[in-house]
Amino acid sequence: MIESLLVANRGEIARRIIRTAKRLGIRAIAVHSEADAGLPFVTEADEAVCVGPANPAQSYRNVEAILAAAKSTGAQAIHPGYGFLSENADFARTVEASGLIWVGPRADAITAMGDKINARNLMAAAGVPVAPGTTDPAADLDAAVAAAAEIGYPVMVKAAAGGGGMGMGVATDETALRTEYDKVRSFAERMFGDGSVLIERYFPRVRHVEVQILGLADGRVVALGERECSVQRRNQKLVEESPSPAVSPELRERFLAAAVRAGEAVGYRNAGTVECLLVPRQRGFEEDGSGSEEFFFLEMNTRLQVEHPVTELVYGVDLVEEQLRVAAGLAPTFDPDALAPRGHAIELRINAEDPKRFLPGPGAIKTWVEPTGEGVRVDSGYIEGNTVTPFYDSLMAKLIVSGATRAEAIERAKAAVAAFELAGPKNNLPFFAELLENEEFLSGDYDTGIVSRMR
Known part of the structure; x- marks a missing residue:
């Protein structure tokens, strides 16, 4: 296993990666901007290096500064998280050329999937449906x-x-x-x-469904179920759940098989996500979840997704640990031939934005009390006393709930949203309270237009 890991990211994802690294006995190294010096991911790391001012181009996207931090701290590997340099093929090549382990897919796969037209053509040639x-x-x-x-x-x-x-x-x-x-x-x-x-x-009514894949060290590509990601504002996700309430067992087989073909087509290694559009046949879905006519490849995200925790809870795996094992050339902790989902999980992205127009609202956090209880997990980037600055994405935390059924997960989500005490920055908790009472969402028969219909 890797012995020391530099996390080239910030906030909740850096904190989440550091948590797994420390559990595995890996020395965790954080890099941070001047603006983030007081955030939890910095203080929780075994070592931290400031790589520049608040501007991401001068810090979190500063390749030279990050590589210098890796060298000065004796890091053995680099995990890029999501965003910033995570899908930068040149960075991946530079990391490996520097003698470090890149915790992600090979640079050629990142390049192949980075251009939507090239990706579409590759997928079509591999037999993956494209629009x-x-x-x-x-x-x-x-x-x-x-x-x-x-x-x-x-x-x-x-x-x-x-x-x-x-x-x-x-x-x-x-x-x-x-x-x-x-x-x-x-x-x-x-x-x-x-x-x-x-x-x-363009399909006026469509659902956004994605499949989590993992390219193993032995060359196999496995799929760990699908995630429903149709609750969006401005084409960006707010809520994800697994499994999708729109996907029947027969459709799931086709989804997962297509995602595996997509990964195999580019020799994929490590964690990735195959995103698809699911076009319903008619307004109502059948009771067994069927009623979908066709799905199309949208894009492949060659990194760990923000919403990976719902897959972790349903499949009982730690995807960051699996990423590290693949990067180290080790077998997974699970049996790839015996993957089976259990229960239902929902993730709500807690953003520093107003709950009506979803415009950013950064500020100092005066109150921050996270909900607890059975089936409740919070992956947060902040604590009380921190300040959400305007320099980065508005995501403050991810509230993830799970239950034996979708109905149970929703009830736990309602209670968790009500119990989350947050004051200071604007936040979208009131929107989630509204969504979790919305009949369209509760029915499971919703699409990417649900938020606009609520507004």
């Missing part, structure tokens, strides 16, 4: 208009190099397409340094 769309970037507006006419409106206009719900627009006709194409292309050039644009069929 109707372009196989090459729409080089100009005329090409985009021609592609949309062939695909059929409405269409989604996407930044090929985008991710995290950014760089997307919907066009219902040619006039809208001309506007969205220029907007997305400009955004992509500014944010990703790549203005390539993909045109794809």
